Amino acid sequence: MSTHICRQFRVTGRVQGVFFxxxxxxxxxxxGLTGHARNEPDGSVTGLICGDREAIAAFEAWLWQGPDAALVSRVELSDSDADPPTDFGTG
Structure with missing residues (x-):
């Protein structure tokens, strides 16, 4: 069984305008992960993260902190069967 997975995330709080x-x-x-992150009209940041389970777990822990100016109030995570992208985009 592959240890590579994809997960969707949604982060709310002060997460736009802070270089999240x-x-x-x-x-x-x-x-060493791939995926994307984008700003949503409701002020949240959503995205996809793909790669090794352990690295994804570390990224998911980072989502609760974010950059210095962020104030994260909630992180929602779910499994995804998306095809893994080759890079990480911020579109």
Whole structure:
């Protein structure tokens, strides 16, 4: 069984205008993960993260903190059967 998985995430709180997506990209690349993050009209940040289970667990823990200026109030996570992207985008 492969240890590579994909997970969707949604982060709410003060997460837009604080470089959350750029910081998520940096953290994902540091952990060797692929995926994407985007701002939503409701003020949340949503995305997809794919890679090794242990690295994803570390990224999910990071989501609760985010960059210095962020104030995360909630993180929602769910499994995804998406095809893993080749890089991490912030579109």
């Amino acid at each position: 997506r750029a910081s998520a990209r940096q953290e994902a690349k540091r952990l």
